Amino acid sequence: MRTPSPDPTPDQAHIGVIGAGQLGQMLALSGISLGLSFTFLDPSAQAPAGRLGRHIQAEYDDELALEQLAVECDAITLEFENVPVSAVASIARHNQIHPGERPLSIAQDRVHEKRFFESLGIPVAKYHAIDSFEDLKSAVADLGYPCILKTRRLGYDGKGQVVVRHSDDLEPAWASIRGNPSILEQMIPFTREVSIISVRSTRGECAFYPVSENQHRSGILHRTEIHMDDPAQERAEEYARHVLDGLDYVGVLAIEFFEHQGRLVANEMAPRVHNSGHWSQNGAVTSQFENHLRAILGWPLGSTACTGHSIMINLVGIIPPRAPILALPGVHLHDYGKEPRTGRKLGHINIVADTKESCRKYATLIEQMIG
Amino acid sequence: MRTPSPDPTPDQAHIGVIGAGQLGQMLALSGISLGLSFTFLDPSAQAPAGRLGRHIQAEYDDELALEQLAVECDAITLEFENVPVSAVASIARHNQIHPGERPLSIAQDRVHEKRFFESLGIPVAKYHAIDSFEDLKSAVADLGYPCILKTRRLGYDGKGQVVVRHSDDLEPAWASIRGNPSILEQMIPFTREVSIISVRSTRGECAFYPVSENQHRSGILHRTEIHMDDPAQERAEEYARHVLDGLDYVGVLAIEFFEHQGRLVANEMAPRVHNSGHWSQNGAVTSQFENHLRAILGWPLGSTACTGHSIMINLVGIIPPRAPILALPGVHLHDYGKEPRTGRKLGHINIVADTKESCRKYATLIEQMIG
Structure with missing residues (x-):
């Protein structure tokens, strides 16, 4: 058991991160x-972030590895939401980890997530929990077509989802889900x-970035655009504040509406940290990554204000040649250093400009250029 | 001998850096x-940048280590100007290195540097090369007091310099220089x-950042402020362009006036890359670090425009507590992760604000706060 230090978050803290993908990087x-240093826990030898700190190459349920991470770091966080809740519980026995078990267990189950939103008065699409083909048929009878x-x-990224537009779709949809516990949602x-x-x-200070408008392609985020003074800002902030406070949450949290x-x-x-917040690396005073670290260390949060009009474009499957991209003013390339593979997020481009038109x-x- | 690849600067290039201090980091x-990766050559096991890539721990004149760096990297550069010219020559036999031997050998000798500026019509303080105490006495007779x-x-950082204000200073000054080849300069x-x-x-494209105004404390840069539309801008750019073109230079080059x-x-x-350009990390569209890499890889240079009014303050000897600093809006901390030591540059703070007054x-x- 780690002895809590008098200063639980020293200025030159050592951060543990579960996962070592591009978000960890x-x-x-x-x-x-x-001035922070990092240890990553990730089973993959090729994990991009592994080269930026110590890399404990182990499975996420490896108790010894989790204890090692908990004991050698000053604060622990995670870069993806499918970390086993038991791993988080295991770390929490030794040291602080943010976010903790409750937000994770809610975010890992779409039915719990919907119920949680409802409990806070946040509107959700009509839904039914589905455990059998019978459940599916009666849920469709209630929600109507189309549903998902x-x-x-x-x-x-759109995996584990199927649209149901017609009664003929029901059996193939159920087959594609392989009988896993599911949710049927009204398509809005x-x-x-x-x-x-x-x-x-950790001190309860909250900050909110400007709302982003997102476009997907094949279920994967393709493009994010930031509108200053978006009419949805006030309501989105209100809902986000309910979620943050309701969970006594610490760190960055994204909500899609x-x-x-x-x-x-x-x-x-x-x-x-979330793909729809990557624009903040170049388009906000403080990036979501820095603010996540400030949050878990109890440091004051940085300004989330925009420095211009921002659009982010994901690079999926291929990184185009750099020269023509970098020749455009205000364009910033982020290459995750991953092996190209169809459908894989390899990087993104942030564009910041003075006006919406030039952006x-x-x-x-x-x-x-990316086709 | 490395076989030149058809594309000498691949998009995901591996960069070799001589030196692994904060500039390398x-x-x-x-x-x-x-999307670049790095190998650093530095004799110090604690060199900050060493953790961000492969670290070849060897002396700068270690021929085997230099060849290793040259052969395993796509392009080589350096982070301090006192790399032995012979090391650069040694690398140049295997691969491209920027900057090369000529700018380095000029910058390493204050007399050569002065002569080089003069050859381009760039004004310098009156000076004399000094090889003996006799030289010193006759130089003082010509330049008058005070001189340096x-x-x-x-x-x-002010080391190896002594001000001479009076004839009584001559002998102690000469003693402090320990008979090393020197230069006596008129104090302006x-x-x-x-x-x-x-x-x-590498394609000959040039870019210039806004001129910075610098203040020193005890010979070490203390503070840099950027004035958009500085009256010195046009002339400084003209001189810098003469130097860049005169040397067929590649990379970032700083000139102090x-x-x-x-x-x-x-x-x-x-x-x-230079301490007086650190403001560009948060205050310019493209930082000096990114532009140095773009330059040596032959990629288009990024915009050097300011995004606000910028001041940089060096953290020398001590890093103050973070919380009160980070609570100020538009303030960015850069901590090099070095062990504190009196007179050592440990980090810097970039302040970017909309107006000169708030900055x-x-x-x-x-x-x-830093006292």
């Missing part, structure tokens, strides 16, 4: 500037999808 | 985002010291 790039069947657990004919990146520190007839309907939340012009040019 | 933090005696080689009653960070790529009666008088140059207000608060 960007946390480290941000934190090393602040999702596994309760372990879905991401939304006008746009927005998300908010919020952050709350559908906008439907001027209302925000919560889709899901991610208890971590969109460069975004269009970049979309042409 | 900041180059790496910037380059890893761009500096070793020709290996001076930095300058109104301010400014520097310009310039960059030139004294401003005297509205004229710029060149003091010295640094063929590397200076925060700078004053920070100066009070």
Whole structure:
């Protein structure tokens, strides 16, 4: 058992991170500037962040590895929400970990997540928990078509989801879900999808980034645009504050909403730094990565204000040649250093410009380059 | 001998850096985002940048280590100007290294540097090369008091310099220089010291950052302020362009000037990223570190425009507690992760604000905190 130090978060703290993907890498790039050092726990030898600190190569349920991480670090966090809750509990016996078990267990189960949003008065799409084909048929009878069947657990980037538009779709949909505990949700004919990146520190200080408008391609985030003075800002902040305070949450948390007839309907939340907040690396005074670290260390949060008009474009499957991209002013490349693979997020491009028009012009040019 | 690849600077290049101090660390933090990886050559086991890539722990004249660096990297650069010229020559036999032998050998000798500036029509203070006490006496007779005696080689942060104000100072000054080849310079009653960070790529593209106004304490840079539309900008750019083109230079190069009666008088140059350019990490569209990497890789240079009013303050000998610093808006801490030691540069703080007034207000608060 670690003896709590008199200063639980020393200025040159050593941070433990469960997961060593690109989010871990960007946390480290941000934190090393602040004088922090890092240890990552990740089973993959090729994990991008592994080279930016110590890499404990072990499975997420390896008790010895978890204890090692807990004991050698001053504060522990995670970069993806599917870390086993038991791993978080195991670390919590030795040291502080943020976010903790409760937000994680809620975010890992779409039914718990919906119920949690409802408990806070945050609108969600109508839904039913599905444990059998009978459940599915009666849920469809209630919700009508179209609706969407999702596994309760372990879905991401559109995986584990299937749209049900017609009674003929029911059997294939159920088969594709392989009988896993699922949720059937009414499909909302939304006008746009927005998300908010919020952050709350160990001292209870909260900050909210400007809402982003997100476009997906094949279930993967493709493009995020930030609108200063977005009409959805006030309501999104209100909901995010309910979630942060309701969970006594610490760190960055993202919530995705559908906008439907001027209302925000919560889709899901991610208890971590989030792809729709990557624009903040170049387009905000303080990035989501730095603010996540400030939050878990109890440091004052940094300003979330925009420094210009921002668009982020994901690089999926391929990183285009650099020279024509870097020739555009205000364009910043972030390459995660991963092996290219179809459908894999390899990097992103942040565009910051003085005006919405020039920002969109460069975004269009970049979309042409990436095809 | 390395076989030149058809694409000499692949997009995910491996960069070799001679030296692994804070400048190397900041180059790496910037380059890893761009998809680059790094190998550092540095004799110190504690060198800060060593943890951000492969660290070849060897002396700078270790021929085997130099060859290893040359052969395993796609492009090689350096983070301090006192790398032995023979080391650069040794690498140049195997691979490209920027900056190369000529700028380095000029920058390493204050007399060569002065002559080089003169050859380009860039004003310098009156000076004499000093090889003996007799030389010193006759030089003083020509230049008058006060003047400043500096070793020709290996001076930095005010080390190897002594002011001569009176004939009684001559013998102690000569003794303090220990008979090393030196230069006696007229002391210019300058109104301010400014520097310009310039960059030139392998393709000959040049870019210039806004001139910074620098204040020193005990010979060490203390504070840098950026004035947009500084009256010295045009002339400083003109001189920097002469230097860049005159050397067929590649990479970032800094030139320090004294401003005297509205004229710029060149003091010295640094063929590397420079402390007076650190503000660009948070206050410019593209940092000097990213532009140095873009330059040596032949990529288009990024915009050097300011994103606000910027002041940088060095943290020498001590890093103050973070919380009160980070509570100020637009304030960015850069901690090099080094062991504290009197007179050692441990980090810096960049302040970016919309107005000169608020930027200076925060700078004053920070100066009070660091004492």
